[in-house]
Amino acid sequence: MSKERARRRAEREAEQARQAALRAEREARLARRRGRVGRVTALLPRRPVRVAVQGGIMARRRRAQNGLVAVLFLIVQVIAWLLWSSWTARLGVLVLSVLFVPLFVTLVFDRRS
Template sequence: MSRERARRRAERERERAEQAAARAAESERRERREARRRAVTSRLPLPARGSKGPSGVLAQRRRHELTMTAILLGLVNLVVWLAFSDWAPRLLALLVTVLVAPVVHLLLFRRPR
Protein backbone atom coordinates (compact mmCIF):
# COMPACT_ATOMS: atom_id res chain seq x y z
CA MET A 1 0.00 0.00 0.00
CA SER A 2 2.75 2.47 0.86
CA ARG A 3 4.53 1.74 -2.44
CA GLU A 4 1.34 2.58 -4.31
CA ARG A 5 0.96 5.89 -2.41
CA ALA A 6 4.60 6.73 -3.00
CA ARG A 7 4.21 6.01 -6.71
CA ARG A 8 1.07 8.18 -6.96
CA ARG A 9 2.76 10.98 -5.00
CA ALA A 10 5.78 10.82 -7.30
CA GLU A 11 3.47 10.94 -10.31
CA ARG A 12 1.62 13.99 -8.91
CA GLU A 13 4.93 15.73 -8.20
CA ARG A 14 6.14 14.98 -11.71
CA GLU A 15 2.93 16.45 -13.19
CA ARG A 16 3.28 19.54 -10.99
CA ALA A 17 6.89 19.94 -12.11
CA GLU A 18 5.82 19.68 -15.77
CA GLN A 19 3.10 22.29 -15.23
CA ALA A 20 5.54 24.60 -13.43
CA ALA A 21 8.03 24.22 -16.29
CA ALA A 22 5.30 25.02 -18.83
CA ARG A 23 4.28 28.12 -16.83
CA ALA A 24 7.91 29.22 -16.58
CA ALA A 25 8.40 28.76 -20.34
CA GLU A 26 5.23 30.75 -21.09
CA SER A 27 6.32 33.48 -18.69
CA GLU A 28 9.72 33.64 -20.36
CA ARG A 29 8.11 33.89 -23.83
CA ARG A 30 5.81 36.66 -22.58
CA GLU A 31 8.77 38.57 -21.13
CA ARG A 32 10.72 38.28 -24.41
CA ARG A 33 7.69 39.44 -26.38
CA GLU A 34 7.20 42.45 -24.07
CA ALA A 35 10.90 43.29 -24.34
CA ARG A 36 10.66 43.25 -28.15
CA ARG A 37 7.54 45.42 -28.02
CA ARG A 38 9.22 47.92 -25.69
CA ALA A 39 12.31 48.03 -27.93
CA VAL A 40 10.19 48.83 -31.00
CA THR A 41 7.74 51.22 -29.39
CA SER A 42 10.43 53.15 -27.52
CA ARG A 43 11.55 54.58 -30.88
CA LEU A 44 8.04 55.74 -31.83
CA PRO A 45 6.66 59.14 -30.84
CA LEU A 46 4.00 59.14 -28.15
CA PRO A 47 0.48 60.06 -29.28
CA ALA A 48 -1.10 63.17 -27.85
CA ARG A 49 -3.10 62.34 -24.76
CA GLY A 50 -6.84 62.80 -24.79
CA SER A 51 -7.23 63.43 -28.50
CA LYS A 52 -8.09 61.11 -31.34
CA GLY A 53 -7.02 63.45 -34.09
CA PRO A 54 -6.49 67.06 -34.98
CA SER A 55 -8.43 69.35 -32.68
CA GLY A 56 -7.88 72.81 -34.12
CA VAL A 57 -10.46 75.18 -35.52
CA LEU A 58 -9.79 74.11 -39.11
CA ALA A 59 -10.09 70.42 -38.23
CA GLN A 60 -13.33 71.09 -36.40
CA ARG A 61 -14.72 72.99 -39.41
CA ARG A 62 -13.68 70.17 -41.75
CA ARG A 63 -15.34 67.56 -39.54
CA HIS A 64 -18.53 69.63 -39.45
CA GLU A 65 -18.55 70.07 -43.23
CA LEU A 66 -17.96 66.39 -43.88
CA THR A 67 -20.65 65.44 -41.38
CA MET A 68 -23.18 67.76 -43.01
CA THR A 69 -22.33 66.42 -46.48
CA ALA A 70 -22.70 62.83 -45.27
CA ILE A 71 -26.05 63.59 -43.61
CA LEU A 72 -27.36 65.28 -46.77
CA LEU A 73 -26.29 62.43 -49.03
CA GLY A 74 -27.62 59.90 -46.53
CA LEU A 75 -31.01 61.62 -46.58
CA VAL A 76 -31.03 61.52 -50.38
CA ASN A 77 -30.34 57.80 -50.27
CA LEU A 78 -33.05 57.32 -47.65
CA VAL A 79 -35.60 59.08 -49.84
CA VAL A 80 -34.61 56.95 -52.84
CA TRP A 81 -34.74 53.82 -50.66
CA LEU A 82 -38.27 54.64 -49.49
CA ALA A 83 -39.52 55.81 -52.89
CA PHE A 84 -38.42 52.78 -54.92
CA SER A 85 -38.96 49.16 -54.04
CA ASP A 86 -36.74 47.83 -56.82
CA TRP A 87 -33.04 47.27 -56.13
CA ALA A 88 -31.76 48.81 -59.36
CA PRO A 89 -32.63 52.44 -58.53
CA ARG A 90 -31.40 51.99 -54.97
CA LEU A 91 -28.01 50.72 -56.08
CA LEU A 92 -27.79 53.33 -58.82
CA ALA A 93 -28.53 56.09 -56.31
CA LEU A 94 -25.87 54.71 -53.98
CA LEU A 95 -23.31 54.61 -56.79
CA VAL A 96 -24.20 58.11 -57.97
CA THR A 97 -24.02 59.38 -54.38
CA VAL A 98 -20.50 58.01 -53.94
CA LEU A 99 -19.37 59.51 -57.23
CA VAL A 100 -21.04 62.89 -56.72
CA ALA A 101 -20.16 63.34 -53.04
CA PRO A 102 -16.96 65.38 -53.64
CA VAL A 103 -18.78 67.69 -56.07
CA VAL A 104 -21.67 68.21 -53.63
CA HIS A 105 -19.20 68.94 -50.85
CA LEU A 106 -17.40 71.47 -53.02
CA LEU A 107 -20.64 73.19 -54.03
CA LEU A 108 -21.93 73.36 -50.48
CA PHE A 109 -18.77 74.55 -48.76
CA ARG A 110 -16.79 76.43 -51.39
CA ARG A 111 -14.76 79.22 -49.87
CA PRO A 112 -14.56 82.46 -51.84
CA ARG A 113 -11.08 83.61 -52.71
Protein backbone atom coordinates in the same frame (compact mmCIF):
# COMPACT_ATOMS: atom_id res chain seq x y z
CA MET B 1 25.08 62.42 30.69
CA SER B 2 27.37 60.84 28.07
CA LYS B 3 25.89 57.39 28.79
CA GLU B 4 22.45 58.83 28.02
CA ARG B 5 23.69 60.39 24.76
CA ALA B 6 25.36 57.12 23.78
CA ARG B 7 22.15 55.21 24.44
CA ARG B 8 20.09 57.67 22.36
CA ARG B 9 22.67 57.55 19.56
CA ALA B 10 22.53 53.73 19.62
CA GLU B 11 18.73 53.89 19.44
CA ARG B 12 18.91 56.36 16.52
CA GLU B 13 21.42 54.20 14.69
CA ALA B 14 19.33 51.08 15.28
CA GLU B 15 16.24 52.89 13.93
CA GLN B 16 18.20 54.14 10.90
CA ALA B 17 19.50 50.62 10.25
CA ARG B 18 15.96 49.25 10.48
CA GLN B 19 14.68 51.93 8.08
CA ALA B 20 17.57 51.22 5.68
CA ALA B 21 16.77 47.49 5.76
CA LEU B 22 13.09 48.20 5.02
CA ARG B 23 14.04 50.57 2.21
CA ALA B 24 16.46 48.02 0.72
CA GLU B 25 13.79 45.29 0.85
CA ARG B 26 11.25 47.61 -0.80
CA GLU B 27 13.70 48.55 -3.55
CA ALA B 28 14.61 44.91 -4.15
CA ARG B 29 10.92 43.99 -4.40
CA LEU B 30 10.34 46.87 -6.82
CA ALA B 31 13.35 45.82 -8.93
CA ARG B 32 12.03 42.23 -9.12
CA ARG B 33 8.59 43.51 -10.12
CA ARG B 34 10.06 45.77 -12.81
CA GLY B 35 12.00 42.80 -14.15
CA ARG B 36 8.86 40.66 -14.35
CA VAL B 37 6.89 43.44 -16.00
CA GLY B 38 9.71 44.04 -18.46
CA ARG B 39 9.82 40.37 -19.44
CA VAL B 40 6.05 40.22 -19.95
CA THR B 41 5.85 43.47 -21.92
CA ALA B 42 8.69 42.31 -24.17
CA LEU B 43 6.45 39.44 -25.29
CA LEU B 44 3.47 41.68 -26.11
CA PRO B 45 3.12 43.36 -29.51
CA ARG B 46 3.81 47.08 -29.66
CA ARG B 47 0.88 49.45 -29.91
CA PRO B 48 0.76 51.59 -33.05
CA VAL B 49 1.67 55.22 -32.68
CA ARG B 50 -1.37 57.38 -32.07
CA VAL B 51 -1.81 60.33 -34.32
CA ALA B 52 -2.90 63.44 -32.49
CA VAL B 53 -6.21 64.89 -33.63
CA GLN B 54 -5.93 68.46 -34.80
CA GLY B 55 -7.91 70.74 -32.52
CA GLY B 56 -7.90 74.04 -34.38
CA ILE B 57 -10.94 75.88 -35.62
CA MET B 58 -10.33 74.79 -39.23
CA ALA B 59 -10.02 71.14 -38.23
CA ARG B 60 -13.25 71.29 -36.22
CA ARG B 61 -15.01 72.96 -39.13
CA ARG B 62 -13.71 70.30 -41.54
CA ARG B 63 -14.91 67.48 -39.24
CA ALA B 64 -18.34 69.11 -38.97
CA GLN B 65 -18.57 69.49 -42.75
CA ASN B 66 -17.53 65.88 -43.32
CA GLY B 67 -20.11 64.74 -40.81
CA LEU B 68 -22.80 66.80 -42.52
CA VAL B 69 -21.92 65.34 -45.92
CA ALA B 70 -22.02 61.80 -44.53
CA VAL B 71 -25.41 62.37 -42.85
CA LEU B 72 -26.88 63.88 -46.01
CA PHE B 73 -25.54 60.97 -48.08
CA LEU B 74 -27.17 58.48 -45.69
CA ILE B 75 -30.46 60.40 -45.69
CA VAL B 76 -30.57 60.33 -49.50
CA GLN B 77 -29.88 56.59 -49.49
CA VAL B 78 -32.60 55.90 -46.89
CA ILE B 79 -35.14 57.99 -48.81
CA ALA B 80 -34.28 56.15 -52.03
CA TRP B 81 -34.59 52.82 -50.23
CA LEU B 82 -38.03 53.76 -48.88
CA LEU B 83 -39.40 55.31 -52.08
CA TRP B 84 -38.37 52.70 -54.64
CA SER B 85 -38.57 48.97 -54.37
CA SER B 86 -36.60 48.49 -57.57
CA TRP B 87 -32.99 47.53 -57.03
CA THR B 88 -32.07 49.30 -60.25
CA ALA B 89 -33.42 52.60 -58.95
CA ARG B 90 -31.69 52.16 -55.60
CA LEU B 91 -28.41 51.34 -57.32
CA GLY B 92 -28.84 54.31 -59.65
CA VAL B 93 -29.36 56.67 -56.69
CA LEU B 94 -26.26 55.22 -55.04
CA VAL B 95 -24.12 55.73 -58.15
CA LEU B 96 -25.41 59.26 -58.71
CA SER B 97 -24.87 60.09 -55.03
CA VAL B 98 -21.28 58.90 -55.19
CA LEU B 99 -20.73 60.97 -58.33
CA PHE B 100 -22.41 64.14 -57.02
CA VAL B 101 -20.97 64.21 -53.48
CA PRO B 102 -17.63 65.75 -54.59
CA LEU B 103 -19.50 68.30 -56.69
CA PHE B 104 -21.75 69.17 -53.75
CA VAL B 105 -18.78 69.50 -51.40
CA THR B 106 -16.93 71.76 -53.85
CA LEU B 107 -19.92 74.01 -54.49
CA VAL B 108 -21.03 74.34 -50.88
CA PHE B 109 -17.82 74.25 -48.84
CA ASP B 110 -15.17 75.67 -51.21
CA ARG B 111 -13.56 78.73 -49.56
CA ARG B 112 -11.33 79.77 -52.43
CA SER B 113 -13.87 82.00 -54.12
